[in-house]
Amino acid sequence: MRRSALPPRTARPLPRLAAAATLTALVAAVAPVALGSAQTASAATQSANLLLNGNAETSQCSPGGWEETTVPGWNITSGDPVINCYGVPTGASTSTPGSPTKGTAYFQGGSRGSSEMTQVTDVSSAATAIDAGGVHATVSGWLGGVGSYNDAAAVTITYRNASGTSLGTSTIGPALATDRGNTTEFVQRSTTGAVPAGTRSILTTVDFTMTGTQNDGMADDLSLTLDTPITAPTLTVPASSVPGYDHVFFVMMENNNYSASSNTKDGGAGVIGNSSAPYINNTLVPMGSLLTNYHANTHNSDPNYEAIAFGNSYGRSANAVGGNNSNCITSTSCTATNNGLGDNLDAAGKSWKEYIQTQTSNCQTTSSGQYENDDAPFYYAAKMKNDNAYCQAHWQPLPRLLNTDLASAATTPAFVWADADSCNDMEDCGIAAGDTWLSQTLPTIFNSPAWTQQKSLLIVSWDEDGANSPGGFGPGQTNQVATIVVGSQGTVKAGYQDANRYDHYSTARVIDSALGLPAMTNNDKWATPYNEVFTGTQSTGNTVTVTDPGNQTATAGTAVSSLQLAGSDSASGQTLTWSATGLPAGLSISSSGLISGTPTTAGTSTVNVTATDGTGASGSASFTWTVASSGTAYQVPIANPGAETGSCGTGGGGYPAQGWTATSNLPQQVCYGAPTYPTTAQGPQAPATPGNAFFDGGPYASSQMTQTVDVSSESTQIATGTLPYNLSGWLGGYSTQGDKVGVVATFLDASGTSLGTATLAPVTPAMRGNATELLNEQATGTVPVGTVSVKFTASFTRSAGTDDDGYLDDLGMSFGS
Missing domain, CATH: 2.60.40.10 (Immunoglobulins)
Structure with a gap:
């Protein structure tokens, strides 16, 4: 019997898909479309795959991981989802179980926390059939992860009307470690549902959730089809409206965050808004356009340089398997394997040079003093290594540019890469030193004939984020850096801020376009250029x-x-x-x-x-x-505190808890009133409301879920040491059974170290009068000074039977009275 003292009750398995492709595909979390029932689409009328690059094959895949790639066809809306090559040391190999039609690459969640990518499919060409009813959409894909890690991917499609309003959703995944038998593999997930009348577009969202330091959620062969004729989209290279330029100047600074708030881990002051950088903030930014959502590609420096100079970083991140081989410019084994910017400039008959401050001789391959031989990347090119005369002509000390080459437009190269030394690039001597160097160096460019008489473009960027040293990987490590674009002849908008997401491959694409060069790899080919900052360049006539x-x-x-x-x-x-x-x-x-x-x-x-x-x-x-101003207590923004996000189980089981990271088994969401479960009358009572659902522990001896919530917005009040908190929740269980749930809120500082905890102890059967019921529990205290986030952990424990009937609902925490 399930309970020795109670009538037997049917076990409640989690929902699963009937067509799981492998024996290890144990669980499929499917959020069905709110409109219409699921049906099997007719194969005879099934459309082609409507997702662009759903199989990750249109890409320059990463062979080493831990680095950004361009993701053609998709918009990155958070984090850094990437395309990895099968065989990447920390991910899937060519022999990893998965799609029988897999190619050479797959999607992976990146290295900066949870991440998301989206694309919108226009289905208006099927409007008549959709509005008549009977059209179905099938979303499918191979979802996976690495070993016993619970990093995972889920795919959601949102049906939208002509104004973009949601009409319903369908979801496949995630495929957690237990679904994969704790092995590295992909499992197939698929669901079919009715397309709501009025649908004119479908938004596909792929969410990669992260539990460690690298997001190992994986996806491949993603597909969206309709069972009606429809015009399928075509993947096209993002349009460029970058005007042609006579000269492009690129200046790379080092190792600083975009702003004080852009990296929540290292505490770096950042560049934008920093009073130590008056020239940048008060002169340079107003002169041109600031890219406010620009991200470096990896750590450490050299792979970021290579992304711009070669359209490739070759898997050489600081965390690449085999050690830190990211800075290996003089090694023949690190020679670039594709044509780079210098090669393409040569082929186009255009001049170019790289210049570095405190460099003492041409083609100086040995570092000395504040001069670092890898502060400009072109020696990674085979021709630079193999032809000393060529290297001498293209790699020179910075005074050559400032005192000689800028004297006339004719002697100014078409492309210039100019770098400060390791003091003035902000790496060793800080932001103020770099700001001073820019204020003393850039006016020489602005006053040169190449700038005043011809069309010239200046791009100032930072190789990677950090607090005067390289940033890291994991949540909070955004690798967001400042990038400022200035153009002569009024070609770039002044005082403008562009919030579109860009990275170093976007800069490579802009340089390609500005100088009329071909792409170096699929990374810069498919990158989105920052068109928005340029003035008067639209040639399409679109309004x-x-x-x-x-x-x-x-x-x-x-x-x-x-x-x-x-x-x-x-x-x-x-x-x-x-x-x-x-x-x-x-x-x-x-x-x-x-x-x-x-x-x-x-x-x-x-x-x-x-x-x-x-x-x-x-x-x-x-x-x-x-x-x-609210005039009320601050409510800590817990995601899905009352199991109201997503679906809840109404019969023999629940749905996996949404908005939480399952760290042990799968806590689930169950509807109030489901057979042998609590009713709304047994849930939270006035002034609270039970809503539709609650959490329980699922069919396990124990399970656990967590989430960490940023509360840094309250830092001023927290710093007083007197800010009170109130942790509350409704906890309970089933009849005389001792199944239970407890909640711990851990206050964390910027490094993730615990500063203290608040606890809601489990409710015992005696406290409930041996009745099926949820009771309100509260804990109060003072928020520890230094708190920047709170980690909530809900632990469910079974005492008897086959299911864990510890119940949790309406978890909340407030700061202030």
């Missing part, structure tokens, strides 16, 4: 119009009613991609134009929203957003 949403108001600490932006394009068939600058802290915008979140700080912000189509044409609108 993008953004509807002014009007001035907005909100209250600090209260989630906003999601604002869906709207726009139109004079050209048919165009998908608009949205970005925004000036959003109040706590709010974000999706690529589809949905602004959501919880504002954290009172004040009025001027928001600029921009919609860009596939040709690079864009339109903008500006409005104000006023955030009022």
Whole structure:
């Protein structure tokens, strides 16, 4: 019997897909479409795969991992999902069980925490059939992970009407370690559901969740099909509207965060907004355009240089298997294996040079003093290593540029890579030293004939983030860096901020386009150039119009009613991609134009929203957003605190808990009123509400789930040492059975070290009067000084029977009275 003192009850397995491809595919978490029942689509009318690059084969895959790649066809909306080669040492090999049609590459979650990528599919060509009913969509894919790690991928499709409003969703995955038998493999997941009437586009979102220091969630052969005729999209190279230039100057600085808040781990002051960088912030940024969502590719320095100079970083990150081989410029084994920027400039008959401060001789391959021989990357090229005369002509001390070559436009190379030494590049001597060097060096370029008489472009970027030393990998390590673009002859917008996501491959693409060069690899070929910063370059004639949403108001600490932006394009068939600058802290915008979140700080912000189509044409609108002070306690924004996100089980089982990371087995979501489970009358009571669902421990002896929530927005109040907290939740169990759940909230500092805990102890059967019931439990105290995040851990334990009937609902924590 399940319980010795109670009537037997049917075991509750987690939902599974009937067509699992392997015996290890034990669990498939499927969030069915809210509209229509699942059906099997007719193979006779099944469309082609509507996802672009769903198999990751259009790419320059990484052979070593731990580095960014361009991901053609997809928009990266968080983290750094990448394309790895099968055979990468820390991931899937060619023999890893998976899709029978797999190629040479697969998607992986990256190395900076959880990550996400999306793409939008236009299905308006099937509008008549969809609106008549009976059209079904099938989403499928091979989802996997590494060994016993619970890093995983899940795919969600969202049906949207013409204005972008959601009409329903379907989800496959994740495939956790238990689903894979704790082995490295891919398992197939698939679901079919009715397409809601009114659907005009489908948003596909791939979420990679991370539990360690590298996101090993994996996906391959992703597919979206409809069982009706439809025009399939075609993968095209992102359009470039970068104008042609006579000269491009590139300056690489070192090892500093974009801003004080861009890296939550190392505490670096960052460059943007830093009073130690007055020239950058008060002169250079107003002169040109600032890329506010730009990311370096990996650590350490050299692979980032190579991304721009060769369109490739060759798997040589600091964490690559075999040790730190990222800085190996003089080694013949590290010679570039493809044509780089220098090779393509030579082939086009264009001049180029790299110059470094405190370099004492041409082609100086030995470091000395503050001079580092790898501060410019072109010696990785075979021709530089094998032809000393060629190297002498192309690698020279910086004074040669400033005192001689800039004297006339004719002697100024078409491409210039200029670097400070290791003191003035901000690595050894800090931000102020680098800012001073830029203030003394760049005016010579701005006053040169090449700048004043011809079209010239300047790009200033940082190789990687960090606090004057290389940043790291894992959550909070965003690798976001500042990049500033300035153009002569009014070719670049002044004082402009571009919030689209870019990386070093985007810079390579811009240089290619500016100088009329071919791509070096698939990384720069498929990279998105920063078209938005250039003036008067649209050649398509498209007109993008953004509807002014009007001035907005909100209250600090209260989630906003999601604002869906709207726009139109004079050209048919165009998908608009949205970005925004000036959003109040706590709010974000999706690529589809949905602004959501919880504002954290009172004040009025001027928001600029921009919609860009596939040709690079864009339109903008500006409005104000006023955030009022809440006057109430700060509510820690726990994701899915009451099991209301996603689906809940109504019969013989539950659905995996959403918004939480399962660290042991799979806690699940169960609907109130499911047979032999609590009813709403036995759940949270007024003034609380039980909603529709609660968490339980699933069919395991024990299970556990966690999530870590950033509370750094409250740092000022926390620093007083007097900020009170209240941890609350509804905990319970089944009748006389001793199954239970306990909750621990751990206060963490910036390094992830515990500063203290708050605990909700399990509710015993005696406390419940041996009744099936959830009771409110609370814990109070003072938030420890230095707290930047809170980790919540819910641990479920079974005492008898086959299922863990510890129940949890409406978990919450507030700061302040």
